[in-house]
Amino acid sequence: MTSGADTYYYRPVWSPDSKKLLWADRLQRLRYVDVNSKAVTQVDQDKWGEIQSYDWSPDSQWIAWARPEENDLPRVYIYSLADKKQTAVTDEWYGSGNVAFSDDGKYLLFASGRDFKPTFAEDEFENVYLDMQRVYLVTLAKDTEPPLGPRSDEVGKAEQKRARQKEKEGEEKKAEEKKSPSPAQKSSPTPTPELKPKKPIVVKIDLDGIYDRISGLEIVPGNYSDIRLVDDRIFYLRRTVADQEGEGEGEQDGPDRKAHLCSYSMEDRKETVLGDVNAYQISADGKRMLVKIKKDYAIIELPKDKLETKDHELKLAGLDMQLDKHAEWNQIYFECWRQMRDFFYAPNMNGIDWKLMRDKYAAILPFVNHRNDLTYLLGELIGELNNGHTYVGGGERPETPRIKLGLLGAELSRDPATKAYKVDRILPGQNWDKHTRSPLTAQGINVKVGDYIIAINNTPVSGLPNLYDGLIGTADKQVILRVNSKPSEDGARDVTVVPTADESPLYYLAWVQKNIDYVGKKTNGEVGYLHIPDMGRPGLNEFTKLYFPQIRKKALIVDVRGNGGGFVSPLVIERLRRALVMVGIARNGMPATDPPQTFLGRMVTLIDEFSASDGDIFPYRFKTLGLGKLIGKRTWGGVIGIRDSLPLVDGGQFFKPEFAPYSKEGKDWIIESHGVDPDIVVDNDPAKEFRGEDQQLDRAIQEIQEELKTKRYDLPPVPPYPNRNPTPSS
The missing domain is CATH 2.130.10.10 (YVTN repeat-like/Quinoprotein amine dehydrogenase)
Structure with a gap:
């Protein structure tokens, strides 16, 4: 072995x-x-x-x-x-x-x-x-x-159970006596009888x-x-x-x-x-x-009731190990090389001489003096495969402790005269969710755009090099802000806020809502918009939250730009491609799709070079199934899937691309190292994008409006109700 x-x-x-x-x-x-x-x-x-x-x-x-x-x-x-x-x-x-x-x-x-x-x-x-x-x-x-x-003799069963338990206890007692003889037994010339060996099974x-x-x-x-x-x-x-x-x-x-x-x-x-x-x-x-x-x-x-581990814990704190790190790094290097050899999806290693690559980079092993050196070296080795999802990281290395900075969910500017901070923008939030709460929009705070922050926890901000010096270590803790409608103490008031550790969910919410409002305004409310940030649980949640409330729109823009990948693209596609079979109606009701929640309108999908992994696969499915046009830029091009890392001796992680898609015609390997091409190429101008103009979104609106001129679909009106009277009146 x-x-x-x-x-x-x-x-x-x-x-x-x-x-x-x-x-x-x-x-x-x-x-x-x-x-x-x-x-x-x-x-x-x-x-x-x-x-x-x-x-x-x-x-x-x-x-x-x-x-x-x-x-x-x-x-x-x-x-x-x-x-x-x-x-x-x-x-x-x-x-x-x-x-x-x-x-x-x-x-x-x-x-x-x-x-x-x-x-x-x-x-x-x-x-x-x-x-x-x-x-x-x-x-x-x-x-x-x-x-x-079924049991035929409950009394007999109970007696058998007691007899078996008594026999077992007797054997355990004999075994214990044999292991620990009493003083009297030690001095006795009579030998202790041997226990009968267990009957072989x-x-x-x-x-x-x-x-x-x-x-x-x-x-x-x-x-x-x-x-x-x-x-x-x-x-x-x-x-x-x-x-x-x-x-x-x-x-x-x-x-x-x-x-x-x-x-x-x-x-x-x-x-x-x-x-x-x-x-x-x-x-x-x-x-x-x-x-x-x-x-x-x-x-x-062996427990018979609730676990009791107190006084039975293994004391591992004193277990020390003398470690030859160079030997360990050497072992990890060759272990990773073998893992990639055995798990990489293509037995030919994408045409690369894998043994040659092993020896080429092993020549540098003697100069590895830090886990980060090893990680870099392994990254160079697996980079020779010219394949996505070849990742390496973790392992035993010193970690720098991170101190959370308190953030207010706002954009601020400093008044040059008084050094107070003016609130220029307050990011909207969803304060019922702790992950998307915006501190200054909490009930009772009443801070508005244009107000000034004068002090933090009674420390004047004018004496701080930066406002955030007063918010170090305050994430998710109460902080007293002194605020005023003008940059002075006169008339100022104190409010208690709880800063957040991460404003990125707030910026994301604001960006998505801005796009929803923009599309709605440009199309008189006929076209919906949703963004899917990834193809994991969070992305599926965002899709579900935005798709079903807009399901009766006449058209839909699906945005997967910047999608970080995952595994749920089949679930999203199944919902988008649901087809109308019939129309249902109830008394005093309105016509409804059957199957329920079937979207009837036109669709387009926005993609870019940061649509990655399952974010690549989604637009491929969308295009192959004829659901609509792709607009934007060619996607990232990495779709060969990975799973959990196998163990490395220092707890590091090493990922091998294992699960690869090829075309349903069986002719070629798809997407990997190329990506998915858009039907309409639009490359956002960085300067215009910085100013808030989204050329890709504008083109999506243009295309969907053109399609609605000739390909709009509405549910048909209710036909005349039937007359099933077998004897109609003359």
């Missing part, structure tokens, strides 16, 4: 007998090596994706894994080491994964999305399916009692009818992972959509994401929520648990 690898290796898993090691790799294989013979056996190789979930049976004779399938619904398979055959355990109708054998070898557990409860949107007629998974068990042998079947699997031996836990549907069955308790992590409430985007998707650690008693048929953790792992003997909560780790006895 540690030499001569032909690709990147994923998580290795020891067999319980410690004789074999199982792993998956970037070539989408699942393989294991026999430690003694060194022979490598291939269990599976999948053409649809990487194998990410796999486990050994407790007798080391079976392997279970989740295989990606063509329909994007993974299936669970098992493999027999004895006859080298694989068998599907789940069917093609439901996605399944996160496989795990029970410790006693009687069951195979997995998570599967089989709960269908649609969630309907409030502002449009759309649905999504969320929280679809529960935990399922496959009874491997036909003669094993179903784990969740033999896993029996009846493949016939295995589909019909799947049982599901009666638990809350959600997303389940890290499943482990110890004795009669199933441990797992669960997250639901409700858990995202109050979390930032990084907390929802990143390594700091929390989940509910739960256990389910098969005996009592009850779930216990043990607590919130970031991760957990149970020891091989099933007696102890390692839990991670935020940045802290603790080792505890």
Whole structure:
């Protein structure tokens, strides 16, 4: 495993007998090596994706894994080491994964999305399916009692449970006595009797009818992972959509994401929520648990109730490491080179001799003396590929602490005579949202354009080199401003404001609203305007907020200039291309589109050289589907997608372009290194743009008005109501 690898290796898993090691790799294989013979056996190789979930049976004779399938619904398979055959355990109708054998070898557990409860949107007629998974068990042998079947003898079951618990406690007591003999035992000539070795587990699997031996836990549907069955308790992590409430985007998707650690008693048929953790792992003997909560780790006895980690935390503060940074940087360099070799979308590395590039830049490695040097060197190496989305950053390097400056959401100028600051412009805000609040527009402040700021927290601004010297460290804190309608103390008043740390959302809001008002004025309110700043969650939010209120406009200008990319362009396009099928009406109502929220007007899209990544792909979709003209400049030209960085030893990040689009005709690779060409080229004159003139927007208005002269569409009037009287009067 540690030499001569032909690709990147994923998580290795020891067999319980410690004789074999199982792993998956970037070539989408699942393989294991026999430690003694060194022979490598291939269990599976999948053409649809990487194998990410796999486990050994407790007798080391079976392997279970989740295989990606063509329909994007993974299936669970098992493999027999004895006859080298694989068998599907789940069917093609439901996605399944996160496989795990029970410790006693009687069951195979997995998570599967089989709960269908649609969630309907409030502002449009759309649905999504969320929280679809529960935990399922496959009874491997036909003669094993179903784990969740009906119970015929509750009294007998209780007696069996007590007997098993008593036997278990007796074994644990003997084991403890053996480990820590009493003083009397030490002096006794009588030897301590040896504990009987545990009976080896033999896993029996009846493949016939295995589909019909799947049982599901009666638990809350959600997303389940890290499943482990110890004795009669199933441990797992669960997250639901409700858990995202109050979390930032990084907390929802990143390594700091929390989940509910739960256990389910098969005996009592009850779930216990043990607590919130970031991760957990149970020891091989099933007696102890390692839990991670935020940045802290603790080792505890296998919990039966709420987690108690106090006094069990691992004291890691004293763990020091002597680090040879040059050796570490050397390792990271070659690691990154191999990652790009194994993950870059094109096996030919865009025609570049990748080994030659490795050696070319490795010659500079001895002169790297800072993590920033290494980052620069890696950037030069991957730049040779002439491809977008080749990013490198992070790692262990000294960070300069940043002190937040308080900002007032206003543009100010200094009176040359008195040194007071005049309010020239107040940026509008949406004060119900903490991210877009404008401090001087808060209720009760009553500061107007033309007013002067005389002092900050009783310090006259006339004595400050700059007004912002008085606002250092005041973001999101109360500040007393002394203001007046004239640049003097006479008649001044004090107001308490809370400065913001970032004015950019306010400038963005003002710019968008200015464009909306401008387009509306130029077109007598017939044409709508919206801007999509990115193709992530924030951009989708902006689209949704601006699109549906303007859906009855006669035409629409979609602006993706400066769009930073993301992944939601298919969702936006699906809404824009919705087609009218019929018209609906209710008594005393007005005609409405069917499907609902169908836009009927003409459209154009504005693009520029800063429309990037999924901001490239959106105009390509728009143009290919014939939704309208593209106006502006050729887009950025970087569309080969990335995913989360693989781990580097110093926590750095290294991104590889992996997911590339080519034309539906199969003739060529599209967009990358060129961009999307506009139908009408308009390059804004920087001087005119600085003065507030937007030539690209003006051309969009011109084009859409021309189209409206001949291609306007209005809903037809209501036809005469039918007469379905079978016996009409004469």
